[in-house]
Amino acid sequence: MKALIIDQMSEEIDKGLKERGIEFKKVMLPKKDELIKLIPDVDVLIMRVDPFIDKDILDAAKNLKLILVGSVGTNHIDLEECKKRNIPVMNSPGQNSNAVAELVFSKALDLYRNTVQANNEVKSGIWNKYRWIGRELRNKTMGILGYGSIGRRVAEIAHVFKMDVLAYDPYFDPKNNPYDYVKLVSLDEALKNSDVITLHLPLTKETKNMISSKQMEGMRDGTILINAARGGVIDEDALYEYIKNGKLGGANLDTLADELGTGGLDTQDVPISSKLFELDRVYMSPHIGGSTIDAQDDIGHLVLQHLDEFLKENK
């Protein structure tokens, strides 16, 4: 059995493959052409959110029996084509939830306390403590869109910050709500009554551009938006307009519609641009929500557990 690892993953995976006597190769983020050349004799593909695994790659993957994904989202894999070929795709739910949730609060606090502008100003040699009057999360309302693994972890932390918590998730059965301090509401109610809105739902046909002008119009003045889900969920043109016209208080984004893992760019250290970058009240990070040593180690263990389950079922 041969495995191919195509992203930066925990060393635990290398160790685990060796212990199981599985031969493996590591090629960091191969381009599509390169992957098509590498994949014909691969049995197990181990990856994160790049590159896009499409029909051409699957056509070349004559031996492929399993795709192990060290991420939650699988919108970068043609699941239909995998199903046709009987190739299971096993993702890693739950393992990076805390990492993403912590980043959400870092992002909300950064915007509320203007840390990026304050940092830049001090380092440019200007000391002015009066310009950067911020706000506190305490007593504000957190609106969580998508009350899954990450959404629920965000709710727990928001409660500790003494925030009120609203959540919108049409697929979540309220009977399973573990927290009495989280009120499950409609999308409109969540938009209208939140000071901080954070997105934790998958990118699907239904959620693409789900947050657009109409939804931004329905938000409170000064609302800040955090997106550590997928870029395509927010209409970036509308976001630009609503931050520029002052209706929204800012956005802190970990993802963009045209980025790695969403079928857009396909390598690292690529130039990226967006008119959103013109706006001071837009803060960015390059899709690092799940990128902690802790989360990647937990993911490594789950990937190996999934591999063992597969091997057991396919002896």
Ligand SMILES: NC(=O)C1=CN([C@@H]2O[C@H](COP(=O)(O)OP(=O)(O)OC[C@H]3O[C@@H](n4cnc5c(N)ncnc54)[C@H](O)[C@@H]3O)[C@@H](O)[C@H]2O)C=CC1
């Ligand atoms: N920035 C990053 O590094 C990371 C981003 N993600 C993204 O976050 C998403 C959520 O991750 P998890 O919470 O772990 O997944 P999850 O599957 O536990 O939760 C997703 C929730 O979204 C809900 N949902 C689906 N469609 C919806 C809709 N139309 N409206 C409202 N809710 C809807 C589902 O019912 C589910 O409860 C992933 O799909 C992925 O795209 C996940 C991990 C890291």
Ligand SMILES: O=C(O)C(=O)[C@H](O)COP(=O)(O)O
């Ligand atoms: O799990 C997901 O879905 C994510 O978006 C990841 O955390 C980000 O991708 P990775 O590159 O961290 O696997």
